[in-house]
Amino acid sequence: MDEKSTKKLLRQFRERYLTPLRSYGFPVVTLPSHTKIEAVATVFETLNNTGKPLGPFELLTARFYPEDVFLRDLWDQAVADHEILEDFSIDAYSVLQAITLRARNSAQRSDVLRKLEASDVQANWEAVVRGFARVLDLLQAECGVVAPKLLPYTMLLVPMAAVWDDIAKVKGPEQVNVLNRLKQFFWCTVFSTNYDQGANSQAGADYAKLKYWLFDSSQDAPEAVSEFSLAESSLRTATTRRKALNAGMLALAVTTGARDFHNGMKLTAERVKADKIDSHHIFPKAFLNGKSDEKGRRFNSELVLNRVLIDPVTNKTIGAKAPSIYFQALRETLGEKELVEILRSHLMDADDEDDPLRKDNYEEFIDRRLDDVIMAIESVTGKGVTREFDE
Incomplete structure (x- = not known):
């Protein structure tokens, strides 16, 4: 490259890069020396x-x-x-x-x-x-x-x-x-x-x-x-918005040996990650939509007591079906004894004909699961949960 071409190139570099840099306004915040x-x-x-x-x-x-x-x-x-x-x-x-x-x-x-x-x-x-x-x-x-x-x-x-x-x-x-x-x-x-x-x-x-x-x-x-304090009523009404309590309930179920609904294997860190197991409804939201109790109060599907860790395959199968329908399908696939053991591993007692899951009775299901969850909480905390009849 001759001298003339070199000077032209350097001039172009100066005009394109150095001049804009010299005139650029850098924002500066000046704080007093005594600023905390x-x-x-x-x-x-x-x-x-x-x-x-x-x-x-x-x-x-x-x-x-x-x-x-x-x-x-x-x-x-x-x-x-x-x-x-x-x-x-x-x-x-x-x-x-x-x-x-x-x-x-x-x-x-x-x-x-x-x-x-x-x-x-x-x-x-x-x-x-x-x-x-x-x-x-x-x-x-x-x-x-x-x-x-x-x-x-x-x-x-x-x-x-x-x-x-x-x-x-x-x-x-x-x-x-x-x-x-x-x-x-x-x-x-x-x-x-x-x-x-x-x-x-x-x-x-x-x-x-x-x-x-x-x-x-x-x-x-x-x-x-x-100063541990937990009331039965707080557990009964807690929703998934209380994220820490919801996470604690799910972790508690894992400590009791929670098993995969699809294959019956215990939920481990590796399995939860590999199978993308997540928290899902037991009574599907779509199934409860519009339903009310005897006093006309709409059922809240987002209660933490209505959540368990379920694999995507089972959750897709459940869809909006009534529990009596999808659990019967699981019963036919897994057998009565195996299904009962899986449900128990998730803190759900379901070994009799009055099982609320068979009758699609949401209120009774929440009451029964509440008892199972309270016993598990008392076991790991070494503390008593305040029952309604104790108040």
Whole structure:
């Protein structure tokens, strides 16, 4: 290329790229030096609300970088080492909340942003990440949380993961007792719906007691255990809008050995994922549409007591059919004994001629299943459910 052509090319490059760059107006937000860090985080999140979401984790990533704590690299390695974190869509910020719990006794956003230090991350990162993975393993194996949609509260993992390193240090038979108390805490929290509101504050209060009570039952138990309260009427009327309670009910059924309606095999994490098993109605919505009780009140098909984990094949077969029809078809395919066992595995007692599923009696079905569910809840929580005749 001759000199004239080179100059022309450089001129074109300058006019096309350099001149527009020099005149480009970069948006700048100037904040006073005394602005609180949580306010900075809010501005940061607001300005970065398109594309890749940016939040407190990214802000702390930038803050800790000069101290050689590379949060993004740490998180990428954590996900690579523990696949279950990605399976349950665990947020990296939750790990920082658990670290702040261990180091600063708080999971509040303001404390994560203001009080958490790079040295806290260095001292606690591995233990907390391992805690999240091991708690999820425990919930899958022992508490029926075989899929992300069956995890009642992600925030509940934070205090459990924060205390896990201490649990791992307990050796011998005593670890069984510690894990049983941890599971009791999980179930009591789920069925008392303690994390529906103020979850960050509740996590801090729970951790403050968990770290002692788990290892010494004479210590004060977390609120969900010591003040457990669940009324029969609340269970009877709860709908799927109460997502944590609905997830807890489904997970509870898995712990009792819930089996696939199609092939009779127990529901495992692998089977739920592979067969796309999901929550569906027992009395189909289309079947109940327009039907009322004796007082003229429309039936609510979205009660949590009307939901079970069903595979797509069975659910498609059910369609809008009456339970008496589709269960009879299953009875003819599986046999009476096998069908009864499958229904029992989902906390539905259906071994007599008065079975409400045979009569398409929705109210009676809800009443009967309520009794079965209450017995299961009392078993895992170690607490009594308030019955109507007790009030």
